[in-house]
Amino acid sequence: MPILVRVPTPLQKLTGNRGEVNASGNNVKEVLANLEEQYKGVRERLYDESGTLRRFINIYVNDEDIRFLQGESTKVKEGDEISIVPAIAGGKRA
Amino acid sequence: MGYVLGLQCRECGRQYPKEPLHVCEFCFGPLEIVYDYEQIRRVLSRETIARGPRSMWRYQPLLPLDGDPTVGLQVGFTPLIKAKRLGKVMGLNNLYIKNDCVNHPTLSFKDRVVAVAVSKAKEFNYDTVACASTGNLANSVAAHAAEAGLKSYIFIPADIEMTKVVGTLIYGTTLVGIRGVYDEVNRLCSEIAANFPWAFVNITIRPFYGDGSKTFGYEIAEQLGWKAPDHVVIPVAGSSLITKVWKAFNEFAHLGLIDEVKTKIHAAQASGCAPVTTAIKENRDFIKPVIPNTIAKSIAIGNPADGYYGIKTVKESGGYGEDVADDEIVECMKLLAQTEGIFAETAGGVTLGVARKLVAQGRIQPDDVTVLAITGNGLKTQEAVMGDVGSPILIDPRLSAFQDLFNGKEGK
Numbered sequence: 001m002p003i004l005v006r007v008p009t010p011l012q013k014l015t016g017n018r019g020e021v022n023a024s025g026n027n028v029k030e031v032l033a034n035l036e037e038q039y040k041g042v043r044e045r046l047y048d049e050s051g052t053l054r055r056f057i058n059i060y061v062n063d064e065d066i067r068f069l070q071g072e073s074t075k076v077k078e079g080d081e082i083s084i085v086p087a088i089a090g091g092k093r094a
Numbered sequence: 095m096g097y098v099l100g101l102q103c104r105e106c107g108r109q110y111p112k113e114p115l116h117v118c119e120f121c122f123g124p125l126e127i128v129y130d131y132e133q134i135r136r137v138l139s140r141e142t143i144a145r146g147p148r149s150m151w152r153y154q155p156l157l158p159l160d161g162d163p164t165v166g167l168q169v170g171f172t173p174l175i176k177a178k179r180l181g182k183v184m185g186l187n188n189l190y191i192k193n194d195c196v197n198h199p200t201l202s203f204k205d206r207v208v209a210v211a212v213s214k215a216k217e218f219n220y221d222t223v224a225c226a227s228t229g230n231l232a233n234s235v236a237a238h239a240a241e242a243g244l245k246s247y248i249f250i251p252a253d254i255e256m257t258k259v260v261g262t263l264i265y266g267t268t269l270v271g272i273r274g275v276y277d278e279v280n281r282l283c284s285e286i287a288a289n290f291p292w293a294f295v296n297i298t299i300r301p302f303y304g305d306g307s308k309t310f311g312y313e314i315a316e317q318l319g320w321k322a323p324d325h326v327v328i329p330v331a332g333s334s335l336i337t338k339v340w341k342a343f344n345e346f347a348h349l350g351l352i353d354e355v356k357t358k359i360h361a362a363q364a365s366g367c368a369p370v371t372t373a374i375k376e377n378r379d380f381i382k383p384v385i386p387n388t389i390a391k392s393i394a395i396g397n398p399a400d401g402y403y404g405i406k407t408v409k410e411s412g413g414y415g416e417d418v419a420d421d422e423i424v425e426c427m428k429l430l431a432q433t434e435g436i437f438a439e440t441a442g443g444v445t446l447g448v449a450r451k452l453v454a455q456g457r458i459q460p461d462d463v464t465v466l467a468i469t470g471n472g473l474k475t476q477e478a479v480m481g482d483v484g485s486p487i488l489i490d491p492r493l494s495a496f497q498d499l500f501n502g503k504e505g506k
Binding site: 054 | 105106117118119120121122123124288380382383402
């Protein structure tokens with residue numbers, strides 16, 4: 001069940017310079033875990049030592065911030081898009 | 095010479111060289127300047143500061159330049175005013191106004207950050223500066239770029255006050271109005287910054303730029319007779335100023351220039367754009383972005399870059415956050431003008447309105463030393479009060495015409 005994941009520039013070194021990749025999973029956490037299986041090193045960039053998503057990473061599912069959905073448990077299905085956006089970049093793209 | 099050792103990520107602590115960087119490439123946290131406080135301690139004292147220029151550059155060792163500043167030499171050291179008449183209305187016996195309405199040259203606190211940023215841009219050999227702005231920063235970047243002889247590109251939401259548009263264009267800049275809110279302007283500028291070799295003062299060289307705001311806090315402490323106040327009420331947009339004033343007091347204490355800091359830092363926002371104060375009230379440590387809708391356009395940032403640290407500053411210091419509606423903002427602009435003779439912009443009305451709420455809530459006590467951060471000039475936001483200040487009385491140029499109207503009556 002492929003989910004499209006948009007990867008920010010600083011992480012594209014890990015994804016073979018690709019800004020959009022496919023990953024699988026039933027919720028955000030599973031998709032990000034699958035991303036690590038495919039592209040080693042992604043996880044430590046997204047999560048701190050305690051396993052919490054880093055504060056200056058925003059994750060959007062179909063342009064909605066997951067903090068206002070069900071966080072990493074937010075369900076995803078085929079056709080959904082997950083965007084990984086550095087918070088410092090400012091407001092989300094309209 | 096300067097006292098900057100390098101840059102460091104506020105989140106993961108990774109160190110970076112002194113370069114135009116602003117985001118940690120590992121964890122995406124914001125970078126901040128690391129100073130050599132041991133060396134600074136050797137060259138900086140109350141006496142050396144007092145002998146310095148009557149500008150923000152009296153604190154130069156605590157600012158992130160390698161050489162002497164090259165633009166904005168007259169910025170800062172604005173008046174700290176004991177507000178007796180306003181204090182009486184508010185029930186406060188030790189109320190002060192830090193008045194950056196009269197900051198040189200563009201009449202807002204932004205001249206502080208821009209003087210540092212443009213001087214730093216020159217040190218980094220940029221020939222072009224740029225910014226995303228709600229207006230005051232636009233005025234200041236355009237002015238300082240003109241003084242420095244640098245090219246400038248300035249990006250604003252298209253609907254800001256006409257005075258701020260004219261007060262930017264006059265300096266001969268390239269001004270781009272974006273059909274959108276500030277957060278969309280800022281997002282676009284991040285993308286532009288990645289594609290053009292310009293010093294975006296509040297993006298590309300943000301760590302350097304931000305530290306200019308510390309001088310607002312240094313001046314308050316020095317002007318109070320080398321002590322930090324009990325309270326500072328600060329208008330919050332991106333949350334940079336509020337974190338830097340807190341940093342300034344703590345640096346002064348660390349350097350032994352003032353005693354222990356017991357200041358409570360309070361955040362002030364407009365009800366139509368209150369992501370930071372709402373988070374504080376709801377005891378959250380993260381921001382829920384909002385779409386701004388307020389007359390206080392200079393602080394209408396719905397997704398503040400430093401919002402997390404703004405909240406943290408307020409909590410660490412034991413302060414609070416409040417917000418006020420647009421009609422209260424206008425009322426408070428008039429109150430400040432009519433008690434102290436100071437015409438502040440809308441953000442000043444926000445600060446005063448919030449201070450009044452904090453007094454009513456008992457968070458600020460009558461004898462507490464309280465400073466209101468008044469950060470911009472009311473002449474730039476006249477639209478906000480135009481319908482609320484009346485109009486001149488028109489008469490013919492004859493004494494009798496005046497007598498007919500005013501004999502036996504008192505003026506205001």
